[in-house]
Amino acid sequence: MDTLRSLDAVGPAPLPELPQGPRQRLVMVGNGMAGVRTIEEILRLAPELYDITVFGAEPHPNYNRILLSPVLAGEQTVDQIILNPRSWYEENGITLHLGNKVVAVDRTRRLVHAADGTQTPYDRLLLATGSHPVMLPVPGKDLEGVIAYRDIHDTQTMIEAASRYQHAVVIGGGLLGLEAANGLMLRGMQVSVVHLMPTLMERQLDTTAGGMLQSALEARGLRFFTGAKTQALLGNQQGRVRAVQLADGTELPADLVVMAVGIRANTDLAQSMGLHCTRGIVVSDTLQTITDPRIYAVGECVSHRGTTYGLVAPLFEQGKVCATQLARMGIGRYEGSEVSTKLKVTGIDLFSAGDFVGGKDSEEIILSDPVGGVYKKLVIRDDRLVGACLYGDTVDGAWYFGLLRERRKIGDIRDQLMFGQSHIGDTGHEGKSRAQAMADTDEVCGCNGVSKGRICKAIKEQGLFTLEDVRRHTKASASCGSCTGLVEQILMFTAGGDYSATPRKKALCGCTDLGHEEVRAAIRTPQADGSRLLSVPAVYQALAWRSPTGCASCRPAINYYLLSTWPREAIDDPQSRFINERAHANIQKNGTYSVIPRMWGGETNASELRRIADVVDKYAIPTVKVTGGQRIDLLGVKKADLPRVWADLGMASGHAYAKALRTVKTCVGSEWCRFGTQDSTRMGQELERALWRMYAPHKVKLAVSGCPRNCAESGIKDVGVIGVDSGWEIYIAGNGGIKTEVAQFLVKVATHELVLEYAGAFLQLYREEGWYLERTVHYVARVGIERVRMQVVEDSANRRALWERLQFAVDQEPDPWHEPARAGVDLRQFVPVSI
Amino acid sequence: MTRTDMLTQSHLPMQAEQAESATPQWQLVCHIEEIPRLGARRVERAGFAPVAVFRTADDAVFALIDRCPHKGGPLSQGIVFGKRVACPLHNWSIGLEDGCAAAPDSGCTPRVAVRQVQGMVQLDLAHFEPGSAAADASLPIACSHDEPGSSA
Numbered sequence: 001m002d003t004l005r006s007l008d009a010v011g012p013a014p015l016p017e018l019p020q021g022p023r024q025r026l027v028m029v030g031n032g033m034a035g036v037r038t039i040e041e042i043l044r045l046a047p048e049l050y051d052i053t054v055f056g057a058e059p060h061p062n063y064n065r066i067l068l069s070p071v072l073a074g075e076q077t078v079d080q081i082i083l084n085p086r087s088w089y090e091e092n093g094i095t096l097h098l099g100n101k102v103v104a105v106d107r108t109r110r111l112v113h114a115a116d117g118t119q120t121p122y123d124r125l126l127l128a129t130g131s132h133p134v135m136l137p138v139p140g141k142d143l144e145g146v147i148a149y150r151d152i153h154d155t156q157t158m159i160e161a162a163s164r165y166q167h168a169v170v171i172g173g174g175l176l177g178l179e180a181a182n183g184l185m186l187r188g189m190q191v192s193v194v195h196l197m198p199t200l201m202e203r204q205l206d207t208t209a210g211g212m213l214q215s216a217l218e219a220r221g222l223r224f225f226t227g228a229k230t231q232a233l234l235g236n237q238q239g240r241v242r243a244v245q246l247a248d249g250t251e252l253p254a255d256l257v258v259m260a261v262g263i264r265a266n267t268d269l270a271q272s273m274g275l276h277c278t279r280g281i282v283v284s285d286t287l288q289t290i291t292d293p294r295i296y297a298v299g300e301c302v303s304h305r306g307t308t309y310g311l312v313a314p315l316f317e318q319g320k321v322c323a324t325q326l327a328r329m330g331i332g333r334y335e336g337s338e339v340s341t342k343l344k345v346t347g348i349d350l351f352s353a354g355d356f357v358g359g360k361d362s363e364e365i366i367l368s369d370p371v372g373g374v375y376k377k378l379v380i381r382d383d384r385l386v387g388a389c390l391y392g393d394t395v396d397g398a399w400y401f402g403l404l405r406e407r408r409k410i411g412d413i414r415d416q417l418m419f420g421q422s423h424i425g426d427t428g429h430e431g432k433s434r435a436q437a438m439a440d441t442d443e444v445c446g447c448n449g450v451s452k453g454r455i456c457k458a459i460k461e462q463g464l465f466t467l468e469d470v471r472r473h474t475k476a477s478a479s480c481g482s483c484t485g486l487v488e489q490i491l492m493f494t495a496g497g498d499y500s501a502t503p504r505k506k507a508l509c510g511c512t513d514l515g516h517e518e519v520r521a522a523i524r525t526p527q528a529d530g531s532r533l534l535s536v537p538a539v540y541q542a543l544a545w546r547s548p549t550g551c552a553s554c555r556p557a558i559n560y561y562l563l564s565t566w567p568r569e570a571i572d573d574p575q576s577r578f579i580n581e582r583a584h585a586n587i588q589k590n591g592t593y594s595v596i597p598r599m600w601g602g603e604t605n606a607s608e609l610r611r612i613a614d615v616v617d618k619y620a621i622p623t624v625k626v627t628g629g630q631r632i633d634l635l636g637v638k639k640a641d642l643p644r645v646w647a648d649l650g651m652a653s654g655h656a657y658a659k660a661l662r663t664v665k666t667c668v669g670s671e672w673c674r675f676g677t678q679d680s681t682r683m684g685q686e687l688e689r690a691l692w693r694m695y696a697p698h699k700v701k702l703a704v705s706g707c708p709r710n711c712a713e714s715g716i717k718d719v720g721v722i723g724v725d726s727g728w729e730i731y732i733a734g735n736g737g738i739k740t741e742v743a744q745f746l747v748k749v750a751t752h753e754l755v756l757e758y759a760g761a762f763l764q765l766y767r768e769e770g771w772y773l774e775r776t777v778h779y780v781a782r783v784g785i786e787r788v789r790m791q792v793v794e795d796s797a798n799r800r801a802l803w804e805r806l807q808f809a810v811d812q813e814p815d816p817w818h819e820p821a822r823a824g825v826d827l828r829q830f831v832p833v834s835i
Numbered sequence: 836m837t838r839t840d841m842l843t844q845s846h847l848p849m850q851a852e853q854a855e856s857a858t859p860q861w862q863l864v865c866h867i868e869e870i871p872r873l874g875a876r877r878v879e880r881a882g883f884a885p886v887a888v889f890r891t892a893d894d895a896v897f898a899l900i901d902r903c904p905h906k907g908g909p910l911s912q913g914i915v916f917g918k919r920v921a922c923p924l925h926n927w928s929i930g931l932e933d934g935c936a937a938a939p940d941s942g943c944t945p946r947v948a949v950r951q952v953q954g955m956v957q958l959d960l961a962h963f964e965p966g967s968a969a970a971d972a973s974l975p976i977a978c979s980h981d982e983p984g985s986s987a
Contacts, residue, residue: 579913
């Protein structure tokens with residue numbers, strides 16, 4: 001019965017109000033990174049829900065296990081790698097039992113029995129017992145001086161041994177073994193590595209890279225015995241290990257033997273409790289044990305869909321999902337993770353991810369420079385990157401990992417792929433895309449003025465693991481995002497290889513786990529009863545949003561998705577639009593606004609200019625500026641003056657404030673230009689008349705040039721049109737902003753009407769499929785230009801349908817400056833309230 | 836049922852000492868229906884910093900000095916969600932109850948006492964002394980009080 005009730009309590013219906021009365025009791029067994037991250041997430045989501053008790057077998061509060069290797073190597077201290085000091089537990093009211101192992105759990109009485117005899121009752125139990133190191137069952141394994149490499153105690157034993165003894169043997173040439181060997185060598189020991197397989201790190205590197213790694217480490221002074229089996233450990237009279245004996249009879253002197261042959265999920269307690277375990281404690285996508293729904297498990301002790309994970313990124317993803325479940329949100333699902341690896345040996349760069357071995361059905365691109373110490377291998381299957389193995393030059397690891405997780409088609413960048421992201425046009429950071437080479441004082445984030453040193457410091461001192469963490473704490477890459485790749489690189493190098501990568505499916509915002517795509521689909525699809533979602537609150541309710549009024553990120557997005565999906569039907573919510581689209585002017589840093597009237601195709605006349613001049617005088621507008629889009633910008637207008645400024649101008653809204661069609665820039669064209677082949681000004685005006693009032697996921701800028709000299713800069717516009725003798729060439733998805741991108745050729749057409757139809761169809765496709773705040777360049781990069789060609793060029797019926805849908809959407813759209821009532825403008829905002 | 840007959844008043848821990856010494860001077864601002872739901876109105880008073888009066892989805896009202904602690908952005912122009920407002924300039928999230936930025940940002944804007952009497956929204960003028968933090972128009976506002984939600 002209790003079990004049934006507990007199922008109800010964690011079911012999908014979110015409880016709007018927390019129940020009054022005594023809090024629920026949550027007990028966590030294990031005090032490691034995955035478990036404590038889960039607790040942190042719970043405290044963030046539902047701080048009042050639980051009385052929390054934590055049992056840790058080690059005598060230390062939660063520390064960063066990934067950084068044990070730098071501690072061993074003498075690069076960091078134990079204190080520096082503590083993630084949650086004891087004071088953190090106190091501040092959050094968590095009862096902490098350190099050095100106190102849980103020996104049994106009574107599931108019937110819901111009691112946790114600890115080694116010190118205490119009994120702790122629970123309502124929910126979270127198992128985060130981590131893993132055991134595997135100890136080879138060879139004779140002599142219990143001798144003194146034979147240890148694993150797992151925790152602070154092992155690390156301290158190794159540091160201590162290094163100060164007294166000469167010879168160390170590390171058994172296991174994997175990630176952990178090599179880090180241990182490197183650390184012991186740096187502490188002055190002579191270190192031999194015994195590895196069963198023929199090459200090092202065979203699970204992370206192919207044979208070439210493994211061989212290069214071995215040479216590099218040999219040059220530093222390590223000795224290797226590969227393809228070697230350990231037969232026995234030999235001791236001296238005092239019972240301490242003195243040598244390692246290999247199967248071929250070789251004896252290697254050893255005062256210290258470190259076994260690093262792998263880990264195995266610690267399921268001892270779970271098995272004694274009768275929970276179903278395979279290689280780990282078996283959990284569902286909600287991280288509940290399949291045996292007992294009151295009991296959750298996260299971390300290395302878990303087996304999820306048959307996989308156990310040992311790297312921090314997937315474990316944090318588990319923790320996040322588990323927390324939403326324990327916080328009774330009931331929406332998160334863990335669906336498995338992609339992992340990448342990087343060795344934390346200073347001066348040796350290697351990176352691998354995915355299926356880097358490849359096979360018959362895959363293709364490989366390889367760059368090999370053994371003398372220069374660089375080797376890169378990319379594995380491609382079905383036009384997608386599926387694996388990467390980098391040695392010597394890993395700066396593009398994060399980028400490759402991103403391509404791999406997003407499963408992006410790489411056909412269009414294949415010829416550049418091997419040379420890295422910096423070769424694929426990013427003017428903003430050209431020449432400084434190599435995070436490692438940057439000095440601490442170098443600026444990484446130009447928007448928020450964040451230096452590399454500040455990011456590194458925050459990562460180390462505040463224990464940051466994810467891009468999101470770094471954004472929150474330093475603001476780096478939190479604005480325009482063009483330095484995201486750079487910040488990911490820094491994160492990778494500073495936090496260690498297995499930093500938590502951005503999840504493949506990005507949630508729209510913190511209010512939901514659904515991504516943009518899923519939300520758009522839900523809005524498009526009628527409900528079971530045939531009704532449709534037509535308002536922001538209806539969407540929030542139907543999709544079980546965590547916060548009933550959303551946040552400043554999702555409200556504008558949802559409002560746009562509604563309006564673009566159901567034009568003339570969806571209910572526009574001005575309070576869900578950014579201030580610029582609510583006031584129909586651009587807010588400036590001092591709270592005044594700027595006004596840009598529309599000038600069709602950038603053409604104006606004496607009467608308009610006279611009215612503009614009169615308005616400038618009448619309202620004492622301090623600055624008048626010509627924009628890059630061939631418009632006149634009036635800056636410093638008081639909000640209360642806006643309606644009268646619009647009326648006095650008598651010109652249409654320029655929508656310079658909106659995620660909408662901004663401008664169509666034109667050259668003078670054949671009417672005046674001695675080189676002009678087409679009337680670009682008229683073409684631009686026709687486009688602007690057809691497309692103005694078109695709201696879009698982001699701003700949209702067009703240009704029309706009358707000849708290939710391209711004076712209107714059509715090559716860097718969302719839609720760029722270039723007149724040639726026989727007609728018009730249409731280019732799409734160019735960008736002159738953060739990331740300069742040259743527009744891609746879409747089609748060549750003969751008439752003005754066809755320019756309108758093709759350009760309009762592409763923009764409608766973008767309106768229907770683009771994610772909010774995604775420019776055309778990013779939209780096309782995401783879906784691929786092939787898709788656009790298919791929908792707009794190949795399929796003429798579809799093109800005409802798209803074009804008709806766009807015309808339907810903009811046809812009755814009012815001009816907010818001159819029809820405010822119909823546009824739903826709240827005019828009260830312009831009337832000052834004074835007291 | 837409407838809430839217009841209820842009397843709501845925001846807490847005033849920051850100005851607790853002043854509150855004891857000064858008698859409240861409630862001044863009518865507007866009717867609650869003149870503030871958009873999930874929106875705000877800006878209230879000007881000559882010689883003083885403007886005040887932003889917010890209305891939440893459930894018709895509670897809050898008032899803050901209309902300047903973000905970050906770069907002085909007009910909070911009255913931001914998007915209101917839950918009991919928070921996002922500054923229109925750089926998207927800092929400011930709590931309507933305490934005036935404080937959400938961690939890891941830090942800083943607070945002063946609160947202003949506000950209440951509703953039968954739907955009429957009133958501000959307490961007693962706490963707008965010229966020369967106080969509220970009246971100092973220089974930007975930005977430094978964090979002046981420690982509150983949960985304002986990180987050190």
